[in-house]
Amino acid sequence: METKPKYLYKNSKRLDGRNLDDYRKMKIKMDVVPNAQGSAEVIFGKTKVTAAVHGPRVMHPRRLALPDKALLRAKYDMFSFSVEDRKRPGPGRREIEISKVTAEAFRSVVFLEKFPRTVIDLFVSVTQADASTRITGINAASLALAAAGIPMRSLVVGVTFGKIYDEKGVGHVAIDVDKPEDQWGMADVAYARAPATGDVVLLQMDGDMTKEEFDKGKKMADKAIDVVYKAQIKALKDKFEVSK
Ligand code: UDP
Numbered sequence: 001m002e003t004k005p006k007y008l009y010k011n012s013k014r015l016d017g018r019n020l021d022d023y024r025k026m027k028i029k030m031d032v033v034p035n036a037q038g039s040a041e042v043i044f045g046k047t048k049v050t051a052a053v054h055g056p057r058v059m060h061p062r063r064l065a066l067p068d069k070a071l072l073r074a075k076y077d078m079f080s081f082s083v084e085d086r087k088r089p090g091p092g093r094r095e096i097e098i099s100k101v102t103a104e105a106f107r108s109v110v111f112l113e114k115f116p117r118t119v120i121d122l123f124v125s126v127t128q129a130d131a132s133t134r135i136t137g138i139n140a141a142s143l144a145l146a147a148a149g150i151p152m153r154s155l156v157v158g159v160t161f162g163k164i165y166d167e168k169g170v171g172h173v174a175i176d177v178d179k180p181e182d183q184w185g186m187a188d189v190a191y192a193r194a195p196a197t198g199d200v201v202l203l204q205m206d207g208d209m210t211k212e213e214f215d216k217g218k219k220m221a222d223k224a225i226d227v228v229y230k231a232q233i234k235a236l237k238d239k240f241e242v243s244k
Pocket of ligand 1: 129133
């Protein structure tokens with residue numbers, strides 16, 4: 001969307017017809033990359049992200065290996081054709097940052113100490129972007145790691161939230177922001193939790209929110225996270241039951 005819309009929220013509906021606490025239609029597909037140890041695709045509306053896990057395998061060059069645990073690396077990439085204006089290929093500042101926060105989100109969750117001197121590589125590829133790609137990637141990566149049989153203290157589940165304006169310019173808190181809401185909205189927050197440990201593993205905010213707005217958005221996102229968590233567990237159960 002090139003010009004700033006007059007509103008992102010009107011008559012109790014967002015531009016795509018959602019309520020403030022609706023997330024977009026979500027889909028999970030397991031085992032989408034046969035060569036990987038574990039893989040999954042997660043779709044939120046028009047945002048589609050695939051995650052693939054390779055490892056744990058022996059670290060080369062050996063000098064980079066950690067003596068007491070595995071090194072968990074993440075590479076986030078957005079395909080050139082995943083966005084409206086073709087994206088310049090290759091990693092820029094944004095991709096480097098998202099790769100870093102993605103790896104960090106899983107380091108406290110994976111039992112890295114069980115695999116000393118090895119590397120676990122996580123590849124996160126955005127095939128279609130309509131905002132919230134880092135969080136969709138985190139959901140896909142959680143499933144890919146579990147599918148690879150890598151022991152984890154918890155799955156990792158995320159949902160974004162933000163603040164969108166109505167025709168009077170008043171802000172409203174909404175979850176699972178899409179591209180116009182990310183681009184023109186007053187604030188957006190990337191938020192992911194490890195439900196089994198209770199830890200927040202990723203939290204990044206753009207824009208401004210009051211504490212009350214933040215708390216409200218987090219509460220709404222937490223409700224959606226409970227549903228996405230159940231969907232992750234179901235996808236894994238179905239996978240392992242079928243492959244038994
Ligand atoms: N985007 C884009 N071109 C770019 C980078 C981002 O069109 O080079 C879009 C894309 O839809 C992305 C959104 O802007 O999902 C928001 O990007 P942001 O950096 O906020 O991260 P995200 O919300 O995807 O985690």
